[in-house]
Amino acid sequence: MRQIASDVVQGEISRRTGWFRPFCLSVLILLLINTCVVGGAIVLVVRQVVTLPPGLVSAFTGGTSPVTLQSTTVLDRVQSLSELVTTRYNYSSVVTSQRDLPGILGALYGDRLLMVAVGHINAGIDMKSISMSDITQTGDTMTIQLPAPHLQDCFLDEHASYVVARDTGIFARPAPNLDQEARRYAVGQFRDLAQNSELFNDVQTNATLIVGKFVTALGVKNVNVVTTPPDATNMPDSCK
Numbered sequence: 457m458r459q460i461a462s463d464v465v466q467g468e469i470s471r472r473t474g475w476f477r478p479f480c481l482s483v484l485i486l487l488l489i490n491t492c493v494v495g496g497a498i499v500l501v502v503r504q505v506v507t508l509p510p511g512l513v514s515a516f517t518g519g520t521s522p523v524t525l526q527s528t529t530v531l532d533r534v535q536s537l538s539e540l541v542t543t544r545y546n547y548s549s550v551v552t553s554q555r556d557l558p559g560i561l562g563a564l565y566g567d568r569l570l571m572v573a574v575g576h577i578n579a580g581i582d583m584k585s586i587s588m589s590d591i592t593q594t595g596d597t598m599t600i601q602l603p604a605p606h607l608q609d610c611f612l613d614e615h616a617s618y619v620v621a622r623d624t625g626i627f628a629r630p631a632p633n634l635d636q637e638a639r640r641y642a643v644g645q646f647r648d649l650a651q652n653s654e655l656f657n658d659v660q661t662n663a664t665l666i667v668g669k670f671v672t673a674l675g676v677k678n679v680n681v682v683t684t685p686p687d688a689t690n691m692p693d694s695c696k
Contacts, residue, residue, distance in 0.1 A: 530591060530600075531588060533670065534583055534586060534600065534671065535584045535586060537583045537670065538581070538582060538583040540666050541580050541581045541583060541662055541663035541666055542579070542580035542608065542659075543578070544579075545576070545577045545646075545649075545655050546574070546575070547574070547575050547576075547645075547649060548574045549572075549646070550570065550572055550573075550620070551572075551573050551638045551641055551642045552638075553568070553569045553634045554566060554567060554569065562625065563625060564625045564626055564628070565625045566624070566628060567622075567623070567624045567631045568624075569621070569623075570621040571617065571619050571638045572617060572618055573612055573617045573638070573642035573646075574612065574613040574616035574617050575612045575613060575617075575642060575643055576610075576646075577607065577609075577647060577649075577695075578608045578609040578610075579605055579606065579607050579608060579650065579655050580659055580663075581602055581603055582603055585603045586600070586601075586603060590602075590603075596676075597678040597680060598676045598678070598679055598680070599682060600679065600680070600681050600682065602660070602663055602667070602681060602683050602684055603684055604685060604687040605659040605663075605684075606686065606688075606690040606691060607688075607690070609694055609695070610643050610647050610691075610695035611694055612642060612643060622634075643695070647691075656686040660683040663683070667681050668681050
């Protein structure tokens with residue numbers, strides 16, 4: 457009889473308190489939803505009112521950050537490219553140098569030299585001569601004015617150049633300047649050929665490509681490289 461009464465009491469207790477746990481769970485779920493909604497609204501308001509610097513966002517998230525480059529930084533980097541914007545043309549020629557004598561005198565007192573000359577003509581742009589006035593920036597576009605290309609070096613390849621034959625008259629002594637004059641003539645010939653070729657155009661094309669890619673890699677979005685017409689009068693002593 458006691459057992460029956462106990463079971464009845466326990467059943468009544470369970471019936472009256474069974475709603476409490478679902479009620480608490482529902483309240484917790486409602487509080488969580490409310491917190492999420494309010495938090496999201498606060499974030500939207502803050503984002504509209506306060507704009508965080510992209511660099512600060514990148515520092516927290518580890519993502520990419522916009523890079524701001526000053527013209528002085530680009531100038532320092534571009535000036536180091538002088539060796540990369542140099543183009544070389546190679547030439548070879550058979551050169552004859554001889555003592556100027558008429559007719560039979562040439563056979564008796566003449567001197568004639570035959571040489572195979574192999575030479576190299578270097579042309580480029582002196583990137584170190586670029587100044588701040590040559591670099592301008594408008595918005596996301598940076599414009600770089602390149603100096604004029606010019607000859608940088610003219611010389612013979614001493615290992616590849618050689619004398620084929622030397623013919624000296626019966627009563628003549630070898631002229632000491634024939635070899636030197638042959639070399640000088642060959643260098644001058646190669647210089648003229650280079651100036652009338654596509655050498656300077658190749659220099660400008662190469663420089664435009666290298667500078668454009670290099671500055672873009674530094675973080676500049678748009679790069680406009682402007683060339684200057686060649687300066688044929690600017691040449692080193694080795695090309696004169």
